[in-house]
Amino acid sequence: MCGKVTGKVKQHVWQGPKFGPHPELDKVEMLSLMRSCTSRVKEEDVTQCVSEGVDALPAKPKHSALVRTNKVVFALKDADLKLLCSDKEGGFAVLPSAFYSEKAKEAVLNNFKAAPDVKPQKVKKEVLRLCEELALRKFARSVKKSR
Structure with missing residues (x-):
C-alpha cells in the first residue's frame, strides 16, 4: 500500500x-x-x-x-x-x-484500439436500421434518445 x-x-x-x-x-x-x-x-x-x-x-x-x-x-x-x-x-x-x-x-x-475512421453518427444510423430490421422498437427508441 x-x-x-x-x-x-x-x-x-x-x-x-x-x-x-x-x-x-x-x-x-x-x-x-x-x-x-x-x-x-x-x-x-x-x-x-x-x-x-x-x-x-x-x-x-x-x-x-x-x-x-x-x-x-x-x-x-x-x-x-x-x-x-x-x-x-x-x-x-x-x-x-x-x-x-x-x-x-x-x-x-x-x-483498446483507436478507430479514427469511425463516425458515431453513421454507426448510430446503422444500429437504428438493424433495430428496425429486427423489430427491436424499444431498443431503437432508446438508441434514438442517446447522444
Whole structure:
C-alpha cells in the first residue's frame, strides 16, 4: 500500500472491502429473500418454511454496526489519493491520483484500439436500421434518445 494515509483510515483500508458496510435490506427485500429460499424446500414443507421465516424476520431491521466509510472517503480525497482493488483476496492499493490516472490511461491504450475512421453518427444510423430490421422498437427508441 502506498500513499499517505494514517491512523483509522489506514486501518480501514487495510481490512479491505469485505469489512465495508453492506447494503441494508428493508422488510420487503428480506421477505422476498426469505420467500426465494423456500424454492429449495420440499413441496410439503413450503408453508411451514414461509411461516417460520416470517416469524424469524425482525420487526425493525437493525442498522449496521459496521464503520461508516465517509471519513475514509473524505481523507482519501483530501490527500488526493485513489483506492484500487489490488488482489484476489480483496486487498486495496492506495495510489496518488496522478499515478492512478497514468496507469488507467495506459490500461485503456493497451486494451483498446483507436478507430479514427469511425463516425458515431453513421454507426448510430446503422444500429437504428438493424433495430428496425429486427423489430427491436424499444431498443431503437432508446438508441434514438442517446447522444
